Amino acid sequence: MSRFTKVQKIIMGCIVAIVLLGFIIRTLAISSTSIAYDAFTMLRYGLIEQPLRTAQSWLEDFSSLWAVKEENDALKMQLAQQMQLEADLEEAIRKNAEYETMLELGESVPYEKIYANVLVRDQELWNNEITISKGAHDGIQKDMAVMSNTGVIGKISETGEFTSKVKLLTSQDHLNNVSVKINLDGDAVSEGVLERYDAEEGLFIIHLFDDTSDIQKDMKVVTSGKGGVYPSGLLIGTVNSVQSLKNQIGKSVYVVPSATFQSFDVVMVINQGGS
Amino acid sequence: MNILFVFVSFLIDGIIMALFPADSAMQSVFFVSNLGFCAMVLTLKEYESINAYLFAICWGIFYDYFYAGTFLVYAIAFAFIAFLMQLWSKHVTDTILESLIICISTLFVKDCVVYFYMRFQSVIQMDIATWFLRREFLTILMNILLVILAVGIIHLKNDYLKRRELRIRKEEKIEWMKLR
Numbered sequence: 001m002s003r004f005t006k007v008q009k010i011i012m013g014c015i016v017a018i019v020l021l022g023f024i025i026r027t028l029a030i031s032s033t034s035i036a037y038d039a040f041t042m043l044r045y046g047l048i049e050q051p052l053r054t055a056q057s058w059l060e061d062f063s064s065l066w067a068v069k070e071e072n073d074a075l076k077m078q079l080a081q082q083m084q085l086e087a088d089l090e091e092a093i094r095k096n097a098e099y100e101t102m103l104e105l106g107e108s109v110p111y112e113k114i115y116a117n118v119l120v121r122d123q124e125l126w127n128n129e130i131t132i133s134k135g136a137h138d139g140i141q142k143d144m145a146v147m148s149n150t151g152v153i154g155k156i157s158e159t160g161e162f163t164s165k166v167k168l169l170t171s172q173d174h175l176n177n178v179s180v181k182i183n184l185d186g187d188a189v190s191e192g193v194l195e196r197y198d199a200e201e202g203l204f205i206i207h208l209f210d211d212t213s214d215i216q217k218d219m220k221v222v223t224s225g226k227g228g229v230y231p232s233g234l235l236i237g238t239v240n241s242v243q244s245l246k247n248q249i250g251k252s253v254y255v256v257p258s259a260t261f262q263s264f265d266v267v268m269v270i271n272q273g274g275s
Numbered sequence: 276m277n278i279l280f281v282f283v284s285f286l287i288d289g290i291i292m293a294l295f296p297a298d299s300a301m302q303s304v305f306f307v308s309n310l311g312f313c314a315m316v317l318t319l320k321e322y323e324s325i326n327a328y329l330f331a332i333c334w335g336i337f338y339d340y341f342y343a344g345t346f347l348v349y350a351i352a353f354a355f356i357a358f359l360m361q362l363w364s365k366h367v368t369d370t371i372l373e374s375l376i377i378c379i380s381t382l383f384v385k386d387c388v389v390y391f392y393m394r395f396q397s398v399i400q401m402d403i404a405t406w407f408l409r410r411e412f413l414t415i416l417m418n419i420l421l422v423i424l425a426v427g428i429i430h431l432k433n434d435y436l437k438r439r440e441l442r443i444r445k446e447e448k449i450e451w452m453k454l455r
């Protein structure tokens with residue numbers, strides 16, 4: 001009678017077979033990690049480690065989604081603020097440039113200057129008047145000349161304690177005449193009056209008193225100071241074209257305004273009394 | 276049932292080691308899950324000598340190929356453990372404390388056998404103090420918890436088998452007249 005049962009014999013046979021197979025593979029030295037080892041390792045990796053790591057990474061991705069959402073919301077807010085900051089920066093740069101040109105212009109004007117900000121510019125009165133941030137308290141008086149950083153824009157029409165209204169040269173009010181002159185060659189000048197502003201052409205129309213002077217394009221037109229309102233020497237614009245008048249002495253000169261009336265935030269009020 | 280139990284325990288070992296990978300360079304402290312080994316040790320008590328050795332060698336070969344990547348090292352170590360269990364099983368009972376002591380002591384013996392074999396073969400150069408501090412200490416600590424789990428599962432398994440046997444016995448019809 002055999003000492004071992006049938007099952008024991010089968011198991012022992014399998015063990016011997018596996019051991020022999022292992023010895024054969026090792027002696028043949030197929031590779032440092034034999035094919036059998038690679039197969040078993042891959043099996044364990046495929047059945048256990050790979051699914052576990054996949055599940056782990058899924059869980060990590062899912063949990064990080066919340067963090068990503070919060071980060072996304074914060075970044076969106078920052079981006080929205082970024083655009084606002086960029087707009088603020090552009091505005092600050094523009095104003096800075098305006099202040100610099102205003103300062104440069106101010107140095108060439110030999111009168112006392114009072115700087116003010118534009119507070120109100122009504123859409124309905126866009127070409128007629130503006131309100132500035134200085135008034136009687138700051139020394140502003142009626143009929144003082146007002147300049148932007150590019151040239152004369154008008155005069156003070158009303159003063160309050162802390163604000164004032166400026167009538168613009170582009171106003172259609174025919175009472176807004178300004179005494180002007182054009183410097184010719186040498187000491188000669190040709191004098192005239194700024195009659196009105198042509199809104200369609202965007203040009204001042206000046207009536208020169210004499211028709212003998214040779215007016216050329218791009219000649220500078222400045223205030224003459226003889227009107228008693230605007231001081232002398234303030235730049236109005238440059239000559240665009242000249243037209244002779246029929247049945248009247250003088251010429252009509254069309255002048256391109258030096259001041260840009262569409263956009264300015266800072267103005268300079270000229271006090272003739274101080275210098 | 277015992278084979279399934281030990282196989283599932285080894286699977287759980289694989290899952291634990293995938294979640295807590297061992298430091299191959301042994302630069303930090305780590306542990307190696309041995310729930311399958313402990314399950315095998317606790318199951319060996321139920322087998323006679325030859326069956327116990329065959330059982331242990333089979334699982335040793337399985338561990339060699341699927342986990343350790345060695346050849347016959349764990350098969351021999353597990354066979355030695357089976358030999359020890361044959362000596363001790365007559366003197367221990369099924370209490371949790373004794374099962375814990377059996378498992379931890381056989382685990383330590385197995386790891387020592389493997390360590391000294393590896394040192395003898397010059398596969399590793401690590402001194403015994405470093406090996407104990409970085410590998411063995413935490414392994415033993417963590418496996419205490421796993422042994423408690425294994426003992427609990429074995430008790431559940433045995434209870435289930437007993438209930439199943441009772442149910443089968445109840446369903447059997449004994450004809451008294453035909454008893455001899």
